[in-house]
Amino acid sequence: MFDLRDLYQQVIVDHNKSPRNFGKLDACSHEADGYNPLCGDKLHVYLQLSDAGIVEDVAFEGEGCAISIASASLMTEAIKGKPVADFEALFRDFQHMVTSDLAEQPDDERLGKLAVLGGVREFPSRIKCATLCWHTMRSAVQGSHNTPAKTE
Ligand code: ZN
Numbered sequence: 001m002f003d004l005r006d007l008y009q010q011v012i013v014d015h016n017k018s019p020r021n022f023g024k025l026d027a028c029s030h031e032a033d034g035y036n037p038l039c040g041d042k043l044h045v046y047l048q049l050s051d052a053g054i055v056e057d058v059a060f061e062g063e064g065c066a067i068s069i070a071s072a073s074l075m076t077e078a079i080k081g082k083p084v085a086d087f088e089a090l091f092r093d094f095q096h097m098v099t100s101d102l103a104e105q106p107d108d109e110r111l112g113k114l115a116v117l118g119g120v121r122e123f124p125s126r127i128k129c130a131t132l133c134w135h136t137m138r139s140a141v142q143g144s145h146n147t148p149a150k151t152e
Helices: 010-017 066-079 084-099 108-122 124-142
Strands: 030-036 041-049 055-063
Touching: 010 066, 010 108, 030 124, 041 066, 041 124, 055 066, 055 124, 066 084, 066 108, 066 124, 084 108, 084 124, 108 124
Parallel strands: none
Antiparallel strands: 030 041, 041 055
């Protein structure tokens, strides 16, 4: 077990305790399931895209560790109201951050609050907890409803 105090910075504690955009979207154009077998995190994401490709609304449900829930909460905040093309770019930046060398400072100008999740690099086994929501959202965007997104 790792020391929770080192990793669960205030933002993570807060977003785990009261996750933003948590719940169901009654009207959604895309949705997907995601599962991280290493930790047991399960997410379901809902996405409402406008005809112009703007993320009009986004929500998630699920059960998982604090990192998976906080990451999903932060992700929904980050992409709501943005063009869906920005999602892919942000996913790439996020993926880069959590797999980069610890000495590299997260680019908080591009990542905003998501940069706090750079802390997972100290705990490689938790990286998939942080990326699960992104993989799940990508499979929702790509419309592959039938195959749950997996981190493995
Ligand atoms: Zn987890």
